[in-house]
Amino acid sequence: MTLFNPKNENFDHLDPESKEIMTKTIAFFENRGKKKLKSDYHNRIWYDDFIEFLKQNQIFATLLTPSKYASGNKNARWDTRRICDFNEILGFYNLSHWYTWQVSILGLGPIWMSSNEPIKHTTAQLLKDGHIFAFGLSEKTHGADLYASDMSLTPLGDGHYVADGGKYYIGNANKAGIVSTFGKNSETDAYVFFAVNPEHENYDLVQNVVDWEGYVAEYALSGYPVTDADILSTGQDAWDSALNTINVGKFNLGWAAIGICTHAFYEGLNHAANRNLYGKWVTEFPHIQQMFVDAYTRLTAMRLFSQRAADYFRSASKDDRRYLLYNPMVKMKVPSQGETVINLLWDVIAARGFEKDVYFEMAATDIRALPKLEGTVHVNMALIIKFMANYFFNPGKFAEIPRRDDAACDEFLFHQGPTKGLGKIQFHDFNIAYNSVDLPNVTLFKEQIKLLQEMLLKATPDKHQAGNMDFLLYLGEMFTLVAYGQLIIEKYTMDHFDEDLLEQIFDFMIRDFSAYALNLYSKTDTSDIQMAYCRKIIKKPITNKERFSRIWETHVLALKDTYEMNP
Numbered sequence: 001m002t003l004f005n006p007k008n009e010n011f012d013h014l015d016p017e018s019k020e021i022m023t024k025t026i027a028f029f030e031n032r033g034k035k036k037l038k039s040d041y042h043n044r045i046w047y048d049d050f051i052e053f054l055k056q057n058q059i060f061a062t063l064l065t066p067s068k069y070a071s072g073n074k075n076a077r078w079d080t081r082r083i084c085d086f087n088e089i090l091g092f093y094n095l096s097h098w099y100t101w102q103v104s105i106l107g108l109g110p111i112w113m114s115s116n117e118p119i120k121h122t123t124a125q126l127l128k129d130g131h132i133f134a135f136g137l138s139e140k141t142h143g144a145d146l147y148a149s150d151m152s153l154t155p156l157g158d159g160h161y162v163a164d165g166g167k168y169y170i171g172n173a174n175k176a177g178i179v180s181t182f183g184k185n186s187e188t189d190a191y192v193f194f195a196v197n198p199e200h201e202n203y204d205l206v207q208n209v210v211d212w213e214g215y216v217a218e219y220a221l222s223g224y225p226v227t228d229a230d231i232l233s234t235g236q237d238a239w240d241s242a243l244n245t246i247n248v249g250k251f252n253l254g255w256a257a258i259g260i261c262t263h264a265f266y267e268g269l270n271h272a273a274n275r276n277l278y279g280k281w282v283t284e285f286p287h288i289q290q291m292f293v294d295a296y297t298r299l300t301a302m303r304l305f306s307q308r309a310a311d312y313f314r315s316a317s318k319d320d321r322r323y324l325l326y327n328p329m330v331k332m333k334v335p336s337q338g339e340t341v342i343n344l345l346w347d348v349i350a351a352r353g354f355e356k357d358v359y360f361e362m363a364a365t366d367i368r369a370l371p372k373l374e375g376t377v378h379v380n381m382a383l384i385i386k387f388m389a390n391y392f393f394n395p396g397k398f399a400e401i402p403r404r405d406d407a408a409c410d411e412f413l414f415h416q417g418p419t420k421g422l423g424k425i426q427f428h429d430f431n432i433a434y435n436s437v438d439l440p441n442v443t444l445f446k447e448q449i450k451l452l453q454e455m456l457l458k459a460t461p462d463k464h465q466a467g468n469m470d471f472l473l474y475l476g477e478m479f480t481l482v483a484y485g486q487l488i489i490e491k492y493t494m495d496h497f498d499e500d501l502l503e504q505i506f507d508f509m510i511r512d513f514s515a516y517a518l519n520l521y522s523k524t525d526t527s528d529i530q531m532a533y534c535r536k537i538i539k540k541p542i543t544n545k546e547r548f549s550r551i552w553e554t555h556v557l558a559l560k561d562t563y564e565m566n567p
Contacts, residue, residue, distance in 0.1 A: 328380040
């Protein structure tokens with residue numbers, strides 16, 4: 001298993017047209033070079049050249065237009081597999097450029113999910129014309145609390161309305177072709193999504209709320225005229241499209257983290273492997289090798305899990321909603337692991353990570369943003385915990401999900417349906433994956449899982465604990481690790497990657513599981529019986545010096561000097 005490397009990635013899993021999009025995008029960034037990348041970053045230069053590149057090559061039009069609306073472009077479709085690839089590339093080079101892509105996906109969600117056919121065709125043309133899009137959901141006072149939205153749409157009669165209110169922290173709202181805006185009907189209090197044109201005189205672009213080369217807007221509507229032709233959805237449909245759009249968009253955050261960490265990994269390894277201290281290469285020190293192996297295995301696990309989660313997302317249906325567990329994990333777990341990877345690498349390269357000419361300076365800042373976009377860790381964990389009982393104790397039967405690299409339009413994403421009933425969603429038996437391999441650390445991890453299940457049955461959180469997210473957070477983290485490991489093993493059985501790598505991944509998984517158990521043990525609310533289970537869960541992974549050396553030599557050190565961004 002190797003990491004993404006722009007210098008030699010062939011994208012053989014994609015069709016020729018999609019492959020060309022990826023290689024052209026890599027060439028765009030490499031031709032700009034690191035010096036301009038860093039200069040524009042420091043000077044906060046809006047990336048008109050990138051927007052023009054996307055337009056000239058019809059990239060958003062091809063990647064973000066469902067086939068049904070793609071007149072004249074036979075390669076246009078909403079294909080999650082290649083969307084993941086594009087996410088990884090943009091994250092690898094610059095998060096601000098990725099952000100324009102990400103919030104365009106969010107802005108398009110309520111449009112493609114609506115029943116307003118004319119505006120869908122208009123949107124398809126705007127994509128052809130090179131426009132970007134925005135998602136007007138959050139507000140300064142209420143954040144993303146949809147219940148409390150103050151944006152009002154007042155009916156005037158005969159299909160005419162007037163919109164008043166403000167939105168805050170809205171990416172692309174300076175340049176978007178359409179800003180999909182969420183609000184309430186002032187007479188009925190019903191939710192509504194409507195299309196807004198930032199060029200209109202009643203649209204006030206108040207400010208950029210971040211000091212960054214991207215634009216994250218505060219905007220205000222004052223007597224902004226709206227007609228039925230601008231209405232995307234109302235009532236429950238508007239509510240569902242808001243949450244279902246986030247289901248689609250949050251998947252991108254994990255891939256951005258993977259891209260950031262991969263670039264930082266190459267840069268950190270090159271620095272350490274070519275630096276001599278006290279008569280030794282830095283990479284000869286045992287603690288440096290440990291940090292690199294940990295960073296590499298965590299990063300590889302991030303990628304493996306996210307690839308397998310994409311298979312479930314692409315294969316989803318109204319009868320198979322397992323993606324609603326895996327998606328917030330790609331959003332929450334993967335970027336959080338990304339922070340850990342960057343911290344490990346930073347401990348290796350130390351002061352070099354602050355220098356203005358290295359990519360790492362960007363990575364160290366930008367990686368912090370990802371776990372905090374599309375809801376905090378706590379918000380996503382509150383969602384994930386709803387699945388825990390059925391996951392552990394009430395499995396269902398499902399056909400096996402294959403690897404999904406096929407060139408298909410993922411239509412279900414725009415027909416996800418009602419967002420209720422999460423506690424009823426079933427999952428296939430996780431033991432199928434865990435019992436498919438017989439390796440020491442996987443076996444030890446299975447012992448930890450059994451103890452967690454036993455604790456949930458015999459020391460179930462009481463009513464007070466169940467309402468305390470501070471207590472539930474670490475319980476949820478342990479549950480999340482079980483699902484994380486399950487999908488990684490499924491990927492292993494499909495791709496047959498190195499057995500050593502799987503064992504080394506479960507080395508850190510056991511340590512993380514133990515750390516979460518210790519944190520749960522330390523909470524003031526934890527009962528004596530729960531504390532006893534936490535002590536049993538804490539285990540030390542089975543170390544193997546020969547395995548570690550093989551991972552270090554063949555997986556990590558072998559990447560030395562294999563990638564350096566063009567100057």
